[in-house]
Amino acid sequence: MQFDQLLQYLLSGLSTGAIYALIGIGFSIIYNATGIINFAQGEFVMLGGMLTLLFLETCKLPLWAAIPCAISVATASGILFERLAIRPLRQPTPINLVIITIGGSILIRGLSMLLWGKDTHAIPPFSGEEPIAVGGATILPQHLWILGITLLIIAANKFFFYYTVSGKAMRACAYNRRAAGLVGIDVRRMVLFSFIISSAMGSVAGIIVAPLTMTAYDVGVMLGLKGFCAAIIGGMSSGGATVVGGLVLGVLESLGAGLISSGYKDAIAFIILLLILFIRPQGLFGKAQSERV
Amino acid sequence: MNRDLIKFLAFATLILATPQVLSGSYLMNVLLFVGIHTMLAIGLNLLLGYAGQISLGHAGFFGLGAYLSGILTATYGWNPWLAMPLAASVVGGLAFLIGFPILKLKGHYLAMATLGMGIIMYIIFNETIGLTGGPSGLSGIPAISIGSLAFDSDQKNFYLIWSFTLGMTLLTLNLTNSRIGRALRAVHDSEVAAQVLGINARLLKVQIFALSAVISSIAGTLYAHTMTFISPTSFGFNFSVELLTMVVIGGLGSIYGSFLGAALLTLLPEFLRGAQDYDIIIYGALLMVMVKYMPGGLVRGVPDLFRKLLKKRGARHA
Amino acid sequence: MLEVSGITQIFGGVTALEAVSFDIRKGDITGVIGPNGAGKTTLFNIISGIYTQTSGRVMLNGTDVTGLPPEKLAMLGMVRTFQNIELFGGMTVMENVMVGLHTRSKSGLLACSLRLPWSRKEEHRIRAGAQKWLEFTGISELSDVTAGNLSFGKGRLLEIARALAVEPGIILMDEPAAGLNSQETVELACLIRQIRDLGITVVLVEHDMELVMDICDRIVVLNLGVKLAEGTPGEIQKNHEVIAAYLGDVD
Numbered sequence: 001m002q003f004d005q006l007l008q009y010l011l012s013g014l015s016t017g018a019i020y021a022l023i024g025i026g027f028s029i030i031y032n033a034t035g036i037i038n039f040a041q042g043e044f045v046m047l048g049g050m051l052t053l054l055f056l057e058t059c060k061l062p063l064w065a066a067i068p069c070a071i072s073v074a075t076a077s078g079i080l081f082e083r084l085a086i087r088p089l090r091q092p093t094p095i096n097l098v099i100i101t102i103g104g105s106i107l108i109r110g111l112s113m114l115l116w117g118k119d120t121h122a123i124p125p126f127s128g129e130e131p132i133a134v135g136g137a138t139i140l141p142q143h144l145w146i147l148g149i150t151l152l153i154i155a156a157n158k159f160f161f162y163y164t165v166s167g168k169a170m171r172a173c174a175y176n177r178r179a180a181g182l183v184g185i186d187v188r189r190m191v192l193f194s195f196i197i198s199s200a201m202g203s204v205a206g207i208i209v210a211p212l213t214m215t216a217y218d219v220g221v222m223l224g225l226k227g228f229c230a231a232i233i234g235g236m237s238s239g240g241a242t243v244v245g246g247l248v249l250g251v252l253e254s255l256g257a258g259l260i261s262s263g264y265k266d267a268i269a270f271i272i273l274l275l276i277l278f279i280r281p282q283g284l285f286g287k288a289q290s291e292r293v
Numbered sequence: 294m295n296r297d298l299i300k301f302l303a304f305a306t307l308i309l310a311t312p313q314v315l316s317g318s319y320l321m322n323v324l325l326f327v328g329i330h331t332m333l334a335i336g337l338n339l340l341l342g343y344a345g346q347i348s349l350g351h352a353g354f355f356g357l358g359a360y361l362s363g364i365l366t367a368t369y370g371w372n373p374w375l376a377m378p379l380a381a382s383v384v385g386g387l388a389f390l391i392g393f394p395i396l397k398l399k400g401h402y403l404a405m406a407t408l409g410m411g412i413i414m415y416i417i418f419n420e421t422i423g424l425t426g427g428p429s430g431l432s433g434i435p436a437i438s439i440g441s442l443a444f445d446s447d448q449k450n451f452y453l454i455w456s457f458t459l460g461m462t463l464l465t466l467n468l469t470n471s472r473i474g475r476a477l478r479a480v481h482d483s484e485v486a487a488q489v490l491g492i493n494a495r496l497l498k499v500q501i502f503a504l505s506a507v508i509s510s511i512a513g514t515l516y517a518h519t520m521t522f523i524s525p526t527s528f529g530f531n532f533s534v535e536l537l538t539m540v541v542i543g544g545l546g547s548i549y550g551s552f553l554g555a556a557l558l559t560l561l562p563e564f565l566r567g568a569q570d571y572d573i574i575i576y577g578a579l580l581m582v583m584v585k586y587m588p589g590g591l592v593r594g595v596p597d598l599f600r601k602l603l604k605k606r607g608a609r610h611a
Numbered sequence: 612m613l614e615v616s617g618i619t620q621i622f623g624g625v626t627a628l629e630a631v632s633f634d635i636r637k638g639d640i641t642g643v644i645g646p647n648g649a650g651k652t653t654l655f656n657i658i659s660g661i662y663t664q665t666s667g668r669v670m671l672n673g674t675d676v677t678g679l680p681p682e683k684l685a686m687l688g689m690v691r692t693f694q695n696i697e698l699f700g701g702m703t704v705m706e707n708v709m710v711g712l713h714t715r716s717k718s719g720l721l722a723c724s725l726r727l728p729w730s731r732k733e734e735h736r737i738r739a740g741a742q743k744w745l746e747f748t749g750i751s752e753l754s755d756v757t758a759g760n761l762s763f764g765k766g767r768l769l770e771i772a773r774a775l776a777v778e779p780g781i782i783l784m785d786e787p788a789a790g791l792n793s794q795e796t797v798e799l800a801c802l803i804r805q806i807r808d809l810g811i812t813v814v815l816v817e818h819d820m821e822l823v824m825d826i827c828d829r830i831v832v833l834n835l836g837v838k839l840a841e842g843t844p845g846e847i848q849k850n851h852e853v854i855a856a857y858l859g860d861v862d
Contacts, residue, residue: 037401085581094400095347096584099541102349102534103580110574221530225412228405263420270409270416277406278394464724471723471730472709472716472737479699479710486697489659490777491685491714500720 004136009254011134015143015212017250018150021243022205023227025157026198028238031231032174033194036097040081040105042224043112044199047074048206049215050112053121063126071203077108078199082192105220112217125211146208153201154243161238166193202227222266229273235283245284301466304549305459312448321447323563325519328454329512330555334539335465335548336508341537342546343469344501345481346396347404349533350411354506356418356528357384358513360425363434363523368424373437377514381507388506392499411533418525430524437518450519457515461508466548477501478546531573538576542583544590553591612637612812613658613689613781618667620653620836627653628836630667635781635829640803640813642823645833646857651816652694654833655785659691660684672780686714688780694789694816696766700759704750704769707758708741711776715740741776748772748802764795771802781812788819800826824848832856 023045030038051073055066085104089096126145131138161167172180173190181187206215206223213219226249231237233245249269257265276284311324337351361380365371395406418425425431436445437453444453468474479487480494488494517523535558543554562572587594613635620628628650635641643651656662658669660681668677671687679687699707716737718730745751748768753761758769767787774782787803788796796819803826807813817823823830824844832839832847834856840847847853 031401037405039404088585090585091588095341095345096588098347098401098404099537100581100584102537103577103584105577106534106573107577107581110571110577114571114574225405225408229409232405261420264416267413267416267420270413273409274395274406274413277398277402281398281402467726468720468724471726471734472713472718473720473723475702475706475710476713478702478706482699482701483697485661485681486693486699487710488681489661489685489691489697490711490773491682491690492710493680493682504720 002136005258006255007135008137009258010251011137011139011143013251013254014247015139015146015250016209016254017230017247018146018243019205019209019223019246020226020230020249021246022150022153022201023223024230024234024242024246025154025238026202026205027228027231028234028236028242029170029198029201030194031236032238033170034086034191035177036086036101037228038195038198039098039101039224040085040108041198041202041227042220042222043105043108044074044078044202044220045206045209045223045227046112046215046217046220047077047108048203049123049210049219050116050121050206050217051203052123052207052210053215054116056123063124067207070207071200074203074206075196075200078195078202079192081108081199082195086191086195087188105224109217109220116217118217120214120216122214123207123210126208140212142208142211146212149204149208150243153204157197157201158239160197166190170194225273226269229269232273232276233284235285237283237285241283241285248284297466297470301463304462304552308455308459309452312451316448318447321451323559325447325451325454327552327556327559328451328458329516329519330536330539330559331552332454332458332461332512332515333509333536334543334551334555335461336505336512337536338540338543338545338548338551339465339469339477339501339508340505341540342544342550343474343477343481344498346498346502347400347537348407348502348505349404349530349537350407350409350414351505351509351536352528352530352532353411353414354384354388354509355513355516355532356523356525357387357414358510359517359523359528360418360431360513361510362514363431363517364424366518367431367434373435373514373518377511380514381510384510384513385503385507389499389503392502393495396495396498396502408530408533412530415525415529418528425525428525430522432522434517434521434523436521437515444518454515454519457511461511462548462552469548473497535576538580542579542591544592544594547590547592550590550592557591612672613814614668614670615654615658616668616670618654618657618669619665620650620657620662621665626836628657628664628833631833631836631838632667633831633838633841635812635814637780637812638807638810639828640807640815640826642827642830643814643816643833644818644820644823644830645839648835649833650836651833652785655691655783655816659689659783685777685779688778689783690774690777690779690781691783692767692770692774692785692787694785696763696770698758698761698766698769698773700757702758703754704756704758704761705738705741705745705754707769708744708773708776709737711744711773712737712740714777744772744776747775747805749798763790764792767791767795767799768802771806775806775811779811781814782806784813784815784817786816786818788817788822796822 023041027041030036048070051070052066055061055069056063081104085100089100125142127141129140131140161171169185170190170193172185173187177187230246230249231242233248234242249272253265253268256268333355337348340346340348358380361383362373362376365376366373391410398406419428436443438444444450476492476497479492480497484494539554539558540551542557544550565572616632618628618631631654645651657664660679663678668675671689676684676687699710716733718733722730742751745754748771750765750768753765761769788799791799800822803813827844830844830847831841832853839856840850840853
């Protein structure tokens with residue numbers, strides 16, 4: 001095994017890992033505010049990519065305009081989802097919530113198939129396709145976009161949760177929903193907020209990854225599950241631990257695909273998922289409780 | 294004779310009489326799928342409806358049963374009647390072993406873990422090309438036969454599959470009306486109270502998980518020998534969700550509800566032939582609508598609806 | 612019957628119980644009392660196998676049962692009821708009590724699925740047994756009611772009937788009179804005596820002093836996680852430390 005090749009796997013693993021991290025944080029934010037694992041999380045990722053395509057090709061918008069439009073529509077559908085599926089539920093038992101979010105995810109996927117068909121589509125990269133040499137490996141400009149945007153979002157996220165009133169209120173909900181309600185925090189609003197933030201983040205992840213991997217109506221399933229795996233490695237934290245979880249998963253996958261077999265690549269995430277759930281359900285870093293936001 | 298048995302005999306007669314009334318190979322084909330799906334839905338319902346434990350990986354057990362007997366018969370020339378119990382024991386044993394760590398998890402985590410388990414199995418079906426034929430599938434699986442009677446037509450397979458399904462229905466009806474069925478519902482309602490009364494909740498859940506895997510495996514074997522060709526796409530995540538939909542629509546914790554759900558979801562796409570591929574939208578919408586407006590499923594929701602309507606009418610007349 | 616020795620429980624640095632020891636004699640009704648936060652429910656959860664204590668030992672009929680899960684303890688003849696009754700809400704009253712006979716029956720998966728003759732016979736035996744306990748607690752006319760629809764008082768009786776169906780040697784009751792009106796409390800006292808007369812040892816955590824003083828043979832007093840006193844109701848009523856603990860220190 002040559003060093004260059006290893007470096008190559010590492011670099012591409014880090015950029016997919018960043019995507020997983022973004023999606024994973026989306027899972028954690030909703031989980032911490034509501035106790036729900038949103039099985040439709042991956043669909044917002046898919047919507048990000050597909051909506052960008054819609055605005056680019058059908059509305060003929062330039063990329064810089066199409067992206068914010070796509071994020072807004074995806075976020076709006078996140079709000080709609082919370083309003084129509086989660087809020088009116090009369091018996092919010094875990095099983096009912098699992099079933100209803102699965103139902104929602106299938107519905108969104110089906111409607112997207114109706115709208116855009118089954119083909120895979122490409123989105124142009126944000127800035128050229130000229131590979132950049134890093135050591136003996138090369139990366140695409142899009143990889144840099146992914147890492148940069150992810151970093152930015154994570155920083156913004158941190159700022160929101162630690163320095164704004166709404167963010168602090170959401171953290172309070174994460175620690176103790178009942179107590180938060182008793183001191184006058186509107187818990188239902190926080191639930192809605194969590195859906196807004198995580199659908200927006202999910203759609204961004206879907207947009208920045210689309211130029212690399214293509215997009216289609218059904219990409220949300222796998223991306224969503226991988227994101228969940230990242231969140232589980234990170235102990236459902238919506239901060240650094242899940243980012244590390246995403247990066248670890250991305251790199252392991254990339255190494256596994258390169259060194260073992262690309263066919264089993266997807267299995268790696270699920271084997272890790274099961275192992276963590278069986279052995280360390282509190283996440284790899286174990287201090288989940290203190291960082292649950 | 295008790296009421297439950299009479300109900301079951303009426304149900305069985307109704308099913309077995311269908312080929313006398315309706316005929317045609319196409320229709321038989323659809324109805325035998327109703328049989329396979331009913332069996333699968335009953336298996337999942339034992340776990341989800343009675344024990345209250347969700348699984349999003351049951352398509353994997355179904356597939357494992359199908360592949361094990363497919364490979365044993367097509368590649369190694371075994372008799373299907375030998376392959377079936379072997380496959381069922383392997384799948385049951387596997388589920389028993391996985392069951393201990395996986396059923397420690399609850400709610401959302403259990404859902405995700407079983408989902409992951411199902412996807413791992415799906416990937417294995419795709420990747421062990423030497424054994425399973427990979428994505429292009431495994432063909433040449435022989436039909437089941439008894440002596441010189443080969444189950445090689447849809448009509449014959451209808452009887453074969455439905456005898457299994459009806460048998461399974463009777464056994465699970467008995468089971469759910471026994472001390473074990475009560476213990477399961479007890480664990481569902483209050484695990485700690487069940488434990489205090491001496492029920493080993495963990496072991497019981499694992500046993501039911503294994504039992505429902507065995508039922509899925511037998512359905513898989515029957516499916517493989519009826520189709521004579523299998524490929525991984527039949528055993529993916531989507532199918533696990535379809536099974537879940539059947540159980541929820543029919544009614545959690547109702548054996549006949551599972552039949553209703555399976556029949557509805559199998560027949561629906563046939564009525565919607567023009568809208569092929571779009572049945573997935575309907576599944577999604579059905580799941581959401583049912584959980585929201587009829588959490589008891591059709592078996593409870595429809596009679597309730599009638600009762601309400603009658604009450605309204607009665608009130609108007611009065 | 613039940614020996615508790617040196618039970619200490621520490622929750623994240625907070626000591627909930629410290630070296631609590633006492634013996635419970637066979638056939639007695641023993642009350643465990645103490646002000647709020649004394650650690651009574653924690654102690655019950657430890658004895659009944661729901662929590663695992665930091666240290667200490669529990670002996671039941673001379674065998675060490677420390678750390679055994681609740682289902683094993685039920686097999687050995689110890690059951691409990693809960694402060695906020697834990698019924699199987701979706702099942703009928705009769706079915707609830709029939710679950711209580713789970714340990715007294717043994718048909719397995721196969722026998723139950725096939726309705727083998729002896730498992731059918733067993734089912735009849737279970738039903739008859741459950742009927743007996745419904746009559747004993749006086750709720751047999753409710754046997755087809757869904758447990759979730761019962762009033763709190765009837766629910767309490769059902770929980771007791773269900774626990775008795777295990778045919779325990781010892782029953783732990785966590786605040787059995789909580790949420791009952793005075794008439795129901797009187798009936799409960801009568802029922803507890805009847806249970807004792809069946810030869811079943813009764814241990815109860817209770818706030819209702821009148822009830823405790825009325826029916827208990829012996830009383831254990833806890834305060835702030837330590838055993839303050841132990842004795843007959845008469846002795847406890849005269850104990851200065853107990854009075855101080857309840858009324859607050861007055862010196």
